[in-house]
Amino acid sequence: MPHPTPLLLGLELSGTGAHPASWRRADSRAEDLFDARYWVDALRAAEDAGIDLAFLPDSGTLQSAGALGRLDAVAVAARAAAATRRIGLIPQASVTHSEPFHLSKAIASLDFAATGRAGWEVSVAAGEASLYGRKPEQDDRSRWQEADDAVEVVARLWDSWEDDAEIRDAATGRFIDRERLHYIDFAGEHFAVKGPSITPRPPQGQPPVAVRAADPHSTRVAVRRADLIRIAAPDLETAAATRAELRSAIAAAGRDPNRVRVLLDIDIHLADTADTAALEVAQLEDWIATPAPATVFHIGTAAGLRDILRRIETDCAADGVVLRPLALAAALPHLQALTPTLRERLGLPRPASRYAHA
Amino acid sequence: MPDHRIRKQIHLAAHFPGVNHHTVWTDPGSGSQIDFDSFVHLARTAERGLFDFFFLAEGLRLREHRDRIHDLDVVGRPDTFTVLNALAAVTTRLGLAGTINTTFNEPFELAKQFASLDHLSGGRAAWNAVTSSDAFTGENFRRGGYLEHAKRYTRAHEVVDATRALWDSWPADALVIDRERGIFAQPIPQARFVSDQFDIDGQFVLPRSPQGYPVQIQAGDSDEGREFAAAKADVIFSAHGELEDGRRFYRDVKDRLAKYGRARDDLKILPSAGFVLGDTEEEAVEHARHIRRQQVTPQTAITFLEQIWGRDLSAYDPDGPLPDIDPIDDANITRGRVRHARDPRAVAEAWRAKAAAENLSIRELIIATTTRQQFVGTPRQVAVEIDHYVQSDASDGFVLVPHLTPAGLDEFVDRVVPELQSLGSFRTEYTGATLREHLGLRHPQQGTTEGVRAS
Numbered sequence: 001m002p003h004p005t006p007l008l009l010g011l012e013l014s015g016t017g018a019h020p021a022s023w024r025r026a027d028s029r030a031e032d033l034f035d036a037r038y039w040v041d042a043l044r045a046a047e048d049a050g051i052d053l054a055f056l057p058d059s060g061t062l063q064s065a066g067a068l069g070r071l072d073a074v075a076v077a078a079r080a081a082a083a084t085r086r087i088g089l090i091p092q093a094s095v096t097h098s099e100p101f102h103l104s105k106a107i108a109s110l111d112f113a114a115t116g117r118a119g120w121e122v123s124v125a126a127g128e129a130s131l132y133g134r135k136p137e138q139d140d141r142s143r144w145q146e147a148d149d150a151v152e153v154v155a156r157l158w159d160s161w162e163d164d165a166e167i168r169d170a171a172t173g174r175f176i177d178r179e180r181l182h183y184i185d186f187a188g189e190h191f192a193v194k195g196p197s198i199t200p201r202p203p204q205g206q207p208p209v210a211v212r213a214a215d216p217h218s219t220r221v222a223v224r225r226a227d228l229i230r231i232a233a234p235d236l237e238t239a240a241a242t243r244a245e246l247r248s249a250i251a252a253a254g255r256d257p258n259r260v261r262v263l264l265d266i267d268i269h270l271a272d273t274a275d276t277a278a279l280e281v282a283q284l285e286d287w288i289a290t291p292a293p294a295t296v297f298h299i300g301t302a303a304g305l306r307d308i309l310r311r312i313e314t315d316c317a318a319d320g321v322v323l324r325p326l327a328l329a330a331a332l333p334h335l336q337a338l339t340p341t342l343r344e345r346l347g348l349p350r351p352a353s354r355y356a357h358a
Numbered sequence: 359m360p361d362h363r364i365r366k367q368i369h370l371a372a373h374f375p376g377v378n379h380h381t382v383w384t385d386p387g388s389g390s391q392i393d394f395d396s397f398v399h400l401a402r403t404a405e406r407g408l409f410d411f412f413f414l415a416e417g418l419r420l421r422e423h424r425d426r427i428h429d430l431d432v433v434g435r436p437d438t439f440t441v442l443n444a445l446a447a448v449t450t451r452l453g454l455a456g457t458i459n460t461t462f463n464e465p466f467e468l469a470k471q472f473a474s475l476d477h478l479s480g481g482r483a484a485w486n487a488v489t490s491s492d493a494f495t496g497e498n499f500r501r502g503g504y505l506e507h508a509k510r511y512t513r514a515h516e517v518v519d520a521t522r523a524l525w526d527s528w529p530a531d532a533l534v535i536d537r538e539r540g541i542f543a544q545p546i547p548q549a550r551f552v553s554d555q556f557d558i559d560g561q562f563v564l565p566r567s568p569q570g571y572p573v574q575i576q577a578g579d580s581d582e583g584r585e586f587a588a589a590k591a592d593v594i595f596s597a598h599g600e601l602e603d604g605r606r607f608y609r610d611v612k613d614r615l616a617k618y619g620r621a622r623d624d625l626k627i628l629p630s631a632g633f634v635l636g637d638t639e640e641e642a643v644e645h646a647r648h649i650r651r652q653q654v655t656p657q658t659a660i661t662f663l664e665q666i667w668g669r670d671l672s673a674y675d676p677d678g679p680l681p682d683i684d685p686i687d688d689a690n691i692t693r694g695r696v697r698h699a700r701d702p703r704a705v706a707e708a709w710r711a712k713a714a715a716e717n718l719s720i721r722e723l724i725i726a727t728t729t730r731q732q733f734v735g736t737p738r739q740v741a742v743e744i745d746h747y748v749q750s751d752a753s754d755g756f757v758l759v760p761h762l763t764p765a766g767l768d769e770f771v772d773r774v775v776p777e778l779q780s781l782g783s784f785r786t787e788y789t790g791a792t793l794r795e796h797l798g799l800r801h802p803q804q805g806t807t808e809g810v811r812a813s
């Protein structure tokens with residue numbers, strides 16, 4: 001059965017691209033990486049091409065190879081908010097060292113600035129404890145347990161103002177109805193937060209939360225809390241099986257699986273011909289050799305990628321994808337060819353011509 | 359023509375009128391204090407007026423009065439970094455200043471956030487480092503707890519020093535970006551910072567930003583606060599706007615600079631100030647009176663009084679006399695507000711004497727005692743007065759606090775700025791690109807003044 005809605009198209013914007021040598025390409029604009037224009041141009045190109053969601057990865061640690069340095073992802077999303085109109089802005093933000101209170105108001109404020117287009121990809125930070133000098137390095141289990149609490153706290157803070165809390169009642173002199181503001185009174189193993197938020201409830205109420213299900217710990221948090229679950233899989237069959245497993249787990253956790261979207265990561269390199277794409281990737285690998293991709297990948301034309309997207313749709317391998325260009329600048333001009341037609345948006349298949357030979 | 363170059367140039371900043379009792383939210387012209395459009399309007403107006411920067415205050419827990427959330431003033435504000443980054447998209451020259459607490463933030467994260475803002479805005483970031491914090495605010499943070507006053511400034515020094523160590527860790531010429539040879543950057547050294555509170559060791563994630571460091575602002579008033587400013591700040595946002603008091607403060611702080619090897623011009627003093635304009639002086643005065651009565655509603659007047667008296671006074675008539683019962687010591691009656699009386703009985707005595715001498719009701723007394731520096735008059739009068747304050751070293755300019763969101767600055771920019779320009783004390787165009795340049799401040803990595811003094 002085809003999906004009732006077309007696949008969600010996500011794009012991950014990571015520096016000059018997911019390949020560490022991508023900055024060496026002539027078209028990489030590596031000189032502009034720390035300039036707002038680079039990010040606004042890329043996000044606008046993605047938006048104009050009809051991409052639904054922009055994922056902005058982040059980390060506190062410096063890359064070990066390739067282009068070095070990383071702007072704060074929430075900052076990039078905020079900088080692009082007023083310069084874009086439709087694309088969803090989903091910065092990654094780690095909860096291992098950051099305060100949930102700060103994160104909650106940052107994403108809520110992004111939602112205000114982008115008038116309802118903000119999301120948040122929850123991440124944890126490994127190997128950053130020495131940058132903070134505040135608490136010892138944790139193991140993955142502990143980090144994701146803490147993340148579970150942090151997502152709960154952020155969600156409660158977003159709800160801590162009821163939508164109509166601001167009353168501006170001149171007669172009684174009351175700006176808000178304090179009965180519609182709520183202490184969240186969260187107390188967990190890692191921290192306690194009183195609330196309410198200082199920021200009113202954002203336009204979306206709860207901006208969508210994305211989690212990468214990469215191991216049992218993160219998968220548990222994804223199943224309990226995410227609206228968007230990112231997965232990696234070596235092929236579409238595995239993706240379909242993973243999606244089915246996740247949906248059962250979501251149901252078992254008492255949530256409706258139809259309200260959670262599973263997004264499959266696809267590493268891509270697009271060019272006008274498959275040969276050119278292959279040659280360009282060979283050049284990247286020649287500059288810096290990388291391990292084989294850990295997920296579905298496509299090196300070729302946009303038409304070829306569209307075929308894969310259609311198969312994902314018919315096989316129910318995922319509810320959407322996150323395209324990860326090896327070289328961002330090379331991918332941008334081809335994205336337009338991936339976006340669905342009107343019939344696809346309507347969930348209608350392209351019919352064969354009645355006159356075509358059987 | 360007078361010689362304009364010898365006149366001291368005025369620096370102006372715009373305070374977003376959010377959470378406080380200055381905002382007249384009952385006015386029909388009062389818009390949202392949260393919707394991004396409000397920020398856009400005020401910031402663009404400030405930029406049209408050639409202001410140095412746009413300023414956001416911060417509070418990290420909703421204020422409470424008598425154990426309930428305070429509901430009389432504007433409540434609710436967005437995240438500082440998010441708003442400033444978003445504003446960078448709709449302005450080109452305006453400085454973007456955020457108040458960010460040093461107690462409930464970590465140096466590494468602050469360094470990354472401010473460097474990102476400075477990169478993404480092309481060198482327009484400023485950081486008002488405040489220390490105010492207590493267990494009440496701490497309940498929203500995993501650090502929890504409370505730092506006593508002296509420790510707060512110790513931590514503030516350490517936080518600022520640590521961020522600077524991180525920013526300095528990238529060599530100025532770190533980025534090579536040589537595609538042929540495949541060299542993106544020089545090796546990035548480890549950043550190392552060790553103090554009482556921090557043991558930071560690792561590589562920082564960003565190259566030096568256009569301003570090197572964001573412009574450093576300070577807003578505390580204690581002796582420790584002033585020393586912190588003298589040692590580290592580029593700008594003081596002060597509450598000393600009145601002429602004589604302003605001069606005393608100005609001298610006091612500027613005198614402290616030499617001991618840190620800094621010149622008097624390295625630190626700009628910008629008090630907060632309100633303004634009310636009219637076509638005639640009488641009209642302006644009348645308008646100001648009207649605004650003050652909207653700011654201090656009957657309910658607000660009683661709340662103010664309760665802060666001093668430390669007890670429930672809701673049974674008293676705001677248009678009647680002051681209570682004859684004595685204050686009790688309840689330091690916690692209002693929480694989340696910085697200002698509080700240290701000796702409530704003495705304040706009550708003084709207020710009773712003033713009310714008796716001037717025959718003031720509760721509300722009239724509160725209006726009289728909570729009025730802060732404001733310039734009231736025709737646009738020409740206001741311009742001449744502001745200029746007089748600056749030329750006589752009561753300040754280097756002002757952070758203007760309009761009473762309306764978001765249009766509260768429109769009239770000032772349209773009518774007072776041209777008057778200031780005609781006096782020769784205010785720029786007629788931006789001559790630099792960065793906030794440091796607008797303020798005529800040194801780049802931290804250079805010994806010379808890079809900025810062109812405001813023209």
Ligand SMILES: Cc1cc2nc3c(=O)[nH]c(=O)nc-3n(C[C@H](O)[C@H](O)[C@H](O)COP(=O)(O)O)c2cc1C
Pocket residue numbers: 414415416417457459487488489490576577578579580581582583584595596597630696
């Ligand atoms: C004009 C002015 C504005 C201030 N704005 C803020 C603010 O927005 N947020 C905040 O937490 N503290 C604010 N403060 C408080 C101070 O920055 C400072 O941290 C506090 O007063 C304690 O320091 P002190 O004892 O040196 O005054 C402000 C202070 C002044 C004088």
